[in-house]
Amino acid sequence: MTNKKILIEVRNLKQYFSINNHLGEKSFVKAVDDVTFNIYKGETVGLVGESGSGKTTLGRSILRIYEPTSGQIKFDGVDITNFNRKKLLPYRKKMQYIFQDPYASLNPRMTVSDIIGEPIDIHNLASSKKERADKIRELMSLVGLNTEHASRYAHEFSGGQRQRIGIARAIAVEPEFIVCDEPVSALDVSIRAQIINTLEEMQDRLKLTYLFISHDLGVVRHTCDRVGVMYLGHLVELVETEELYKNPLHPYTQALLTAIPEPDPDSAKKRNRIILSGEIPSPVNPPSGCTFRTRCPYAKDICAKKEPHLTDYGNGHFASCHFAGKLKEISK
Template sequence: MGMTPPYLIEVKDLTMHFPVTRGVILQRRVGTVKAVDGVSFQIKAGETLGLVGESGCGKSTTGRAILQLYRPSAGEVRFEGVDLTRIHGEQLRRMRRQVQMIFQDPYASLNPRMTIGDTIGEPIRVHRLRVGKGAVRERVEELLGLVGLNPAYANRYPHEFSGGQRQRIGIARALAVEPKFVVCDEPVSALDVSIQAQVVNLLEELQDKLGLTYLFIAHDLSVVKHISDRVAVMYLGKIVELATGVKLYSMPIHPYSQALLSAVPIPDPKVEQQRRRIILEGDVPSPFNPPDGCHFHTRCPIALEQCKQEAPPFLDYGDGHSAACWRANESGSLMPEVAKQ
């Protein structure tokens, strides 16, 4: 028997480039959008890795490339030691049982012409997990109860549910094939704050009950702090910092991480009034033409000439806290207030 891999998911140098073409009949390639540009990380079984960053930094593309919804341009994605980028056809279809996704928009991710019973039951029938309508129906009702919905709702259509209920349906659909790994693609960003807490708590309960492993993608750092064991910070297609939630939120190394954390409100008026916000100047550069050197140097308040010319290596600074910054040993002075929280 072979040894069990130390990680459930291993992503190495994952790259997702989209060609940009011009012309209608005779198309020619004029450039490349570097949505994901050499991303690497690992996730242990039962762990939640949070992936944060501004809109457009490549978070959702990373999640879709891991699940092979986009076939990566380069790199490896190993699930239990099997490289998903190298399998096709029936082998990939069988592997999809183990890796599922909860989509961001609970309104667009459900077919309005299908009842939720048919929606949740479809993957069960496709993968032949239950035989017969009665068995599928029983499993659908079980899943609805698992996510906190009345099993009698199986005959209703998506438009009859609220946003939070639709997201619970999306969660039930993802769990229908009994996966081990789930990509949660901003599952609460379209919901009210009170509903967000309910969905996050549900995801945690399901993780404990079913032994799930999550990649939790979000831009709300407060939500990520609550649910994640480790957090990866992404900027313009690259991961710039990776650490445990405690380390990242108490002592961020990268200036971009510090800027993101400075924008998180603190529920203490006195502390909130005294602390200094880091306001990043300029817009995020286009992934069509990213800057040379460190991608963040165009907005970084402590950038050196070296930052403009040479990309910093991704180094481990102890206790699993890694970052890619030429001024990592001194950038902590940029935001001392955050380090104290």
């Protein structure tokens, strides 16, 4: 991308959830642990990683749905980390969230026009009933819904159509940034591409910036400009999409890619094959040093002692591994 301008800046973000164990003792789930990265205007950054790695928590923390434990979040240069509700309201409008499950996230007792109209009302975006109705119709047709269905209830729609309602609700407030949290995972495989196309079309038309959370490395490859890989609350690799698939530097990324078929035989040959063993450790009590070391086939003494940090290995290819770029040599 040329002429890159930063929209979202995340610095040393920590999101710890306090929990009580069965003895009533307090401990912390380190859901997001010291994450630092930027999102540039107009780009789509993918976020991948196993279940429980902290993708949703990171997305929600950026939107300030949660109160961050520590660190900093800037939107277009403005530090919003400690903004109260009132000061956050204009940023709530600039930043939106699209949920994974369109069945759970839409109130079935609300009509489409209630659902899309709600954010219009909250942010006072229509000055008359007619303007409000016109806006709702316009949004419905923009996302590919039949405008005659405005008074139907959410439960009357299929999954794909419900996700279109969710998209219309998110873009109703003319946001600049949207966190799409597994927007197609709950949908039928046959309609996933259509919803992805709608999201991409909205991005082009409305100049949107996306954080795109997904389990599906195939979808990410198709949709994202850059991809971040999360493991146990840490961002372990961040790089332009094609480079991630061609030249993954972190052993965890290599393991994730081992699990998916590689259409390009040259890339496939160059890749290290890593089969992950064991379960993801608990984010309450993560391993010392590098949190991936307990499942890493390359782990050495230093990995238990020293925590690696996300480092630029050239051309904005970030990885956090003591042996990034040297894995082939140390495995010999």
